[in-house]
Amino acid sequence: MPRPPTPDEAALFTRLGQGHVAMRLLLMAGRLGLVRLLADGPRGAADLAAATGSSPAVMPRMLRAMAALGIIEAQADGRFAGTGVLDLIDVLLVPGFDETSYTAWEHAGHSLRTGEPAWDQVFGKSFFDSLDAGQSDAFDLWNTATAASLAPIAAMEFWSDFHHVVDVGGGQGRLLAEILAANPDMEGQLLDRPESLRRSPELLERRGVADRCRLVPGSFFDEVPKGGDAYLLSRVLLNWNDEKCVAILDTIGRAAEAGSTLVVVDLLIPPPDHPAYCFAVVNDLNLLVGFGGGSRSESEWRRLIETGPFRVTGVEMSPPPSMMGVIFAVREAGR
Ligand SMILES: C[S@@+](CC[C@H](N)C(=O)[O-])C[C@H]1O[C@@H](n2cnc3c(N)ncnc32)[C@H](O)[C@@H]1O
Structure with a gap:
């Protein structure tokens, strides 16, 4: 008989299950330019929605989730501030770690079966051969x-x-x-x-x-x-x-x-x-x-x-x- 999960196990399961959403929110924070937008201090959700061309209805929900994960910080006055985590984001915005990594991981079963990189199967070339000049520069x-x-x-x-x-x-x-x-x-x-x-x-x-x-x-x-x-x-x-x-x-x-x-x-x-x-x-x-x-x-x-x-x-x-x-x-x- 399987035993019921402990509260810690249940919490871990939830965190792992939401892992891909957390990662996507990190990438979104990077793609939206939040590092630059919050560089001069905290800003409100409406302001950030206008600055990024986002829906004013969705932006507060997204910022709230990012703050709950520790990507940004929710302030008592309702505005949002940057964090050390946000400042690290550039490290993710490169081929192999950004959205391309998700694309390759969708085919991870290929790697599991063959020991070969899913990347090559998805993109038709090896990682280094598939980088265009801009991507190569970003990776370097x-x-x-x-x-x-x-x-x-x-x-x-x-x-x-x-x-x-x-x-x-x-x-x-x-x-x-x-x-x-x-x-x-x-x-x-x-x-x-x-x-x-x-x-x-x-x-x-x-x-x-x-x-x-x-x-x-x-x-x-x-x-x-x-x-x-x-x-x-x-x-x-x-x-x-x-x-x-x-x-x-x-x-x-x-x-x-x-x-x-x-x-x-x-x-x-x-x-x-x-x-x-x-x-x-x-x-x-x-x-x-x-x-x-x-x-x-x-x-x-x-x-x-x-x-x-x-x-x-x-x-x-x-x-x-x-x-x-x-x-x-x-x-x-x-x-
Ligand atoms: C993960 S990076 C490591 C770079 C550096 N050694 C460091 O620790 O920061 C791997 C390096 O291998 C280089 N590389 C890949 N294929 C290569 C090849 N066929 N000949 C020479 N360098 C290659 C890449 O251009 C890249 O700079």
Whole structure:
């Protein structure tokens, strides 16, 4: 006989069941421009309805629901104010996290049956091949913005052991720029798709490291620059299935000399009582549906990386607020 749910279980069920509506309201707050509209202070529902071309009858209901969820704040005088949650919204307004993610998730059964990304089936192309110029730019800016959480990784002591870091799939270069800034004698090479590197000169210049960083447009499935004593793969392998990861690791293995280090910054599934556990295992499925990739446990990382010419020498969780793991491996001779 099933037992009746506890009040906590019933409340959780309701919250989960409304999850897609909550997410849609977050996206709507972003699409309506509420961050900008509330930047100068609280505003009333009628005012916001007029400013966004919304129905004056529906707007108060929508704002009330957003406030109940904590997206905005309802004030005693009936007006609505912004919150820190609202300020984060740009992070969602990019392909793979916005409405496109819903479209892909409608076909999640395809991923469940085949292990293939539903995205490719829905949009007819892989994620990176399906981005138009504007979407590619938005995705690159998203990577740059969210790479702020990787700052503690750039500050880690071990970087000072290296003179030349090759950042493979480094996006616009925010993490590499931070690593170079913290290590004034280090040189860097930044490899990514040509379109992702368009804004890199500006970013590297702003951080004062442009003269120590060479840009390498290309594909990590074709060729990776030689000469690094460290090769960095940050948030790259999470986008790919094991077969593609092995191909990327092989390309790096062909460029890296014996004894050089591979540093993988990626989603590491920690033990279930770790604060990052839920994020890692839920994101795992989003990565499967969108890219065919996923989060990996320590033993999965070891097996995957050691399929190629690298031997894992250490695995750790990065310092907060990043919820990434850092995996160290060495290029072995003769493999
Ligand atoms: C999730 S982003 C991570 C960016 C950066 N490493 C970071 O941690 O912020 C994945 C990166 O892989 C790049 N990428 C995808 N396919 C690629 C390919 N075939 N060759 C090189 N880079 C690629 C994307 O352009 C993107 O910048």
